[in-house]
Amino acid sequence: MPAGVSPAAWSSRSDPIDQQRILFVCLGNICRSPLAEGAMRTVAERRGIAVDVDSAGTGDWHIGRPPDPRAIATGARHGVDISGLRARQVTPGDFHRFDHIVALDPKNLGDLRRLMPDGAKADLTMLLDHVDGRKGQGVTDPYFGEDEGFETAWTDIMTGVEGRFDHFMLYESELGATGPTYSVIERYLLV
Numbered sequence: 001m002p003a004g005v006s007p008a009a010w011s012s013r014s015d016p017i018d019q020q021r022i023l024f025v026c027l028g029n030i031c032r033s034p035l036a037e038g039a040m041r042t043v044a045e046r047r048g049i050a051v052d053v054d055s056a057g058t059g060d061w062h063i064g065r066p067p068d069p070r071a072i073a074t075g076a077r078h079g080v081d082i083s084g085l086r087a088r089q090v091t092p093g094d095f096h097r098f099d100h101i102v103a104l105d106p107k108n109l110g111d112l113r114r115l116m117p118d119g120a121k122a123d124l125t126m127l128l129d130h131v132d133g134r135k136g137q138g139v140t141d142p143y144f145g146e147d148e149g150f151e152t153a154w155t156d157i158m159t160g161v162e163g164r165f166d167h168f169m170l171y172e173s174e175l176g177a178t179g180p181t182y183s184v185i186e187r188y189l190l191v
């Protein structure tokens with residue numbers, strides 16, 4: 001929440017035009033990107049920031065299926081329910097609907113760059129780019145591993161989500177209490 005803005009004023013803000021739209025993307029949309037969607041919703045709610053969050057995969061293997069049971073269990077251990085999510089594949093329309101498309105690893109980012117249509121508005125980044133010493137690194141895919149791989153992925157995902165918010169808060173503190181409008185704040189938050 002911006003300095004000098006009351007929690008009530010910040011949380012009551014609901015202008016859908018200015019609300020940022022974020023899409024998290026991994027390979028199959030059953031492990032990392034649903035966890036990232038759940039983590040972002042949780043952190044945004046805790047910080048009183050309105051965002052529209054979704055997740056998708058670059059591949060089509062799991063369309064319509066729930067997240068991997070190990071991902072659901074990992075989220076649940078951390079108070080995040082992703083059991084109602086269903087896998088979907090990235091579409092050309094996503095590049096126009098979302099402000100930010102956040103890849104979970106470099107291969108996903110490369111695939112997204114190849115899929116991105118001309119004139120798309122979405123900004124493509126990787127989740128860990130705002131974490132000190134992690135720029136360009138991906139969240140390891142836990143799909144073929146054991147349960148502890150999901151905990152490692154969760155830790156990286158939360159580090160990335162919190163890093164994006166911390167990056168915003170540093171910017172806001174440099175602006176002072178009379179910082180930018182909500183729209184500009186939210187736009188910078190997720191760049």
